[in-house]
Amino acid sequence: xxxxxxxxxxxxxxxxxxxxxxxxxxxxxxxxxxxxxxxxxxxxxxxxxxxxxxxxxxxxxxxxxxxxxxxxxxxxxxxxxxxxxxxxxxxxxxxxxxxxxxxxxxxxxxxxxxxxxxxxxxxxxxxxxxxxxxxxxxxxxxxxxxxxxxxxxxxxxxxxxxxxxxxxxxxxxxxxxxxxxxxxxxxxxxxxxxxxxxxxxxxxxxxxxxxxxxxxxxxxxxxxxxxxxxxxxxxxxxxxxxxxxxxxxx
Amino acid sequence: xxxxxxxxxxxxxxxxxxxxxxxxxxxxxxxxxxxxxxxxxxxxxxxxxxxxxxxx
Amino acid sequence: xxxxxxxxxxxxxxxxxxxxxxxxxxxxxxxxxxxxxxxxxxxxxxxxxxxxxxxxxxxxxxxxxxxxxxxxxxxxxxxxxxxxxxxxxxxxxxxxxxxxxxxxxxxxxxxxxxxxxxxxxxxxxxxxxxxxxxxxxxxxxxxxxxxxxxxxxxx
Numbered sequence: 001x002x003x004x005x006x007x008x009x010x011x012x013x014x015x016x017x018x019x020x021x022x023x024x025x026x027x028x029x030x031x032x033x034x035x036x037x038x039x040x041x042x043x044x045x046x047x048x049x050x051x052x053x054x055x056x057x058x059x060x061x062x063x064x065x066x067x068x069x070x071x072x073x074x075x076x077x078x079x080x081x082x083x084x085x086x087x088x089x090x091x092x093x094x095x096x097x098x099x100x101x102x103x104x105x106x107x108x109x110x111x112x113x114x115x116x117x118x119x120x121x122x123x124x125x126x127x128x129x130x131x132x133x134x135x136x137x138x139x140x141x142x143x144x145x146x147x148x149x150x151x152x153x154x155x156x157x158x159x160x161x162x163x164x165x166x167x168x169x170x171x172x173x174x175x176x177x178x179x180x181x182x183x184x185x186x187x188x189x190x191x192x193x194x195x196x197x198x199x200x201x202x203x204x205x206x207x208x209x210x211x212x213x214x215x216x217x218x219x220x221x222x223x224x225x226x227x228x229x230x231x232x233x234x235x236x237x238x239x240x241x242x243x244x245x246x247x248x249x250x
Numbered sequence: 251x252x253x254x255x256x257x258x259x260x261x262x263x264x265x266x267x268x269x270x271x272x273x274x275x276x277x278x279x280x281x282x283x284x285x286x287x288x289x290x291x292x293x294x295x296x297x298x299x300x301x302x303x304x305x306x
Numbered sequence: 307x308x309x310x311x312x313x314x315x316x317x318x319x320x321x322x323x324x325x326x327x328x329x330x331x332x333x334x335x336x337x338x339x340x341x342x343x344x345x346x347x348x349x350x351x352x353x354x355x356x357x358x359x360x361x362x363x364x365x366x367x368x369x370x371x372x373x374x375x376x377x378x379x380x381x382x383x384x385x386x387x388x389x390x391x392x393x394x395x396x397x398x399x400x401x402x403x404x405x406x407x408x409x410x411x412x413x414x415x416x417x418x419x420x421x422x423x424x425x426x427x428x429x430x431x432x433x434x435x436x437x438x439x440x441x442x443x444x445x446x447x448x449x450x451x452x453x454x455x456x457x458x459x460x461x
Binding site for chain 2: 052059063114116225229242245
């Protein structure tokens with residue numbers, strides 16, 4: 001496992017590995033999204049209280065969930081960057097940021113529309129802890145991207161952005177526990193381990209799982225793709241890139 | 251179980267907006283990634299061809 | 307691990323712990339009055355302010371909703387299962403507003419103990435099920451409690 005990880009840390013190996021994996025991920029993502037959307041919009045029943053609006057759940061829940069997971073990936077890759085100075089770790093963190101920001105954006109927008117229909121006459125509640133902490137997450141992603149591009153020197157930019165990513169980690173438990181620590185309009189988490197079976201009916205649980213899988217696979221696919229872009233850009237004068245491009249042209 | 255599979259009217263505009271915005275964001279992100287890599291490879295290939303001509 | 311890496315590792319660990327502790331302390335200090343939220347029990351105990359607005363919430367008591375003659379003013383009782391509070395509201399109620407449903411209201415407390423709400427928002431709980439399942443659960447008396455009621459049931 002460790003040996004494989006080390007090998008994956010070498011740019012040429014990573015490039016070859018991702019070339020093999022990417023088409024499979026793309027196909028898997030497409031299948032999961034097609035199944036998930038049809039299941040969520042057509043086949044799944046409506047909720048006993050929220051009726052049809054509960055269908056927003058199938059995009060809102062996975063997007064919010066992975067907006068936090070992606071941040072954790074970014075923070076861990078940033079820690080590796082700071083400690084071991086592995087170039088690929090920095091690229092993984094940098095590639096995660098726009099994807100995480102997009103997922104957070106989707107979570108905020110769909111949450112706002114859902115709240116507008118269910119909670120009442122409001123799109124946004126400034127005093128709500130769950131909403132605010134998720135908004136801060138969005139700004140953390142934007143701040144990370146801004147800081148990353150603020151320095152001419154790639155290594156200094158990477159270090160500054162990594163520190164920001166690590167400082168922001170404190171926001172993740174706040175988002176997660178905000179609905180328990182404070183009184184929030186947002187409902188408690190449905191996806192809490194063993195309670196999950198009790199709080200969501202199987203007819204809605206399975207399409208939700210499919211959509212979670214779809215969002216996860218899309219993240220994996222985009223992560224590889226964006227990392228490859230950063231890699232090509234940074235190493236364009238290296239021998240292996242020249243070799244690879246020559247093969248590609250042939 | 252009583253739900254009409256062909257009843258499109260059951261989706262409120264808000265549901266459709268949610269799915270539409272999600273689709274637009276995710277598809278854009280994907281297209282940008284794929285096009286970016288293609289462009290980079292083309293750029294690098296062009297540069298190497300120019301370099302090779304310079305040395306020969 | 308060589309000394310440089312160990313030093314950097316320590317930096318990362320101290321950074322995360324330090325920021326975490328600072329934020330935790332700040333949150334603890336704010337926790338009480340961050341939301342200006344008082345449960346009906348706290349209102350009953352006289353802990354809620356009378357001179358400024360705050361938020362309160364609970365379950366709408368079954369059979370307590372009364373609509374006034376003008377058609378827009380509504381009066382109902384909310385409960386946290388220990389204490390009740392009467393709420394008066396003028397305006398459009400959310401779709402999800404119904405008896406037994408959790409709500410959060412924003413407003414002021416009058417001297418007569420009636421809470422005048424400027425805003426009423428519905429709080430859905432984390433249970434999702436199709437109507438047929440809900441109907442059969444209700445028949446069997448096994449309907450899960452709304453989370454606002456469960457919170458109070460905790461010791």
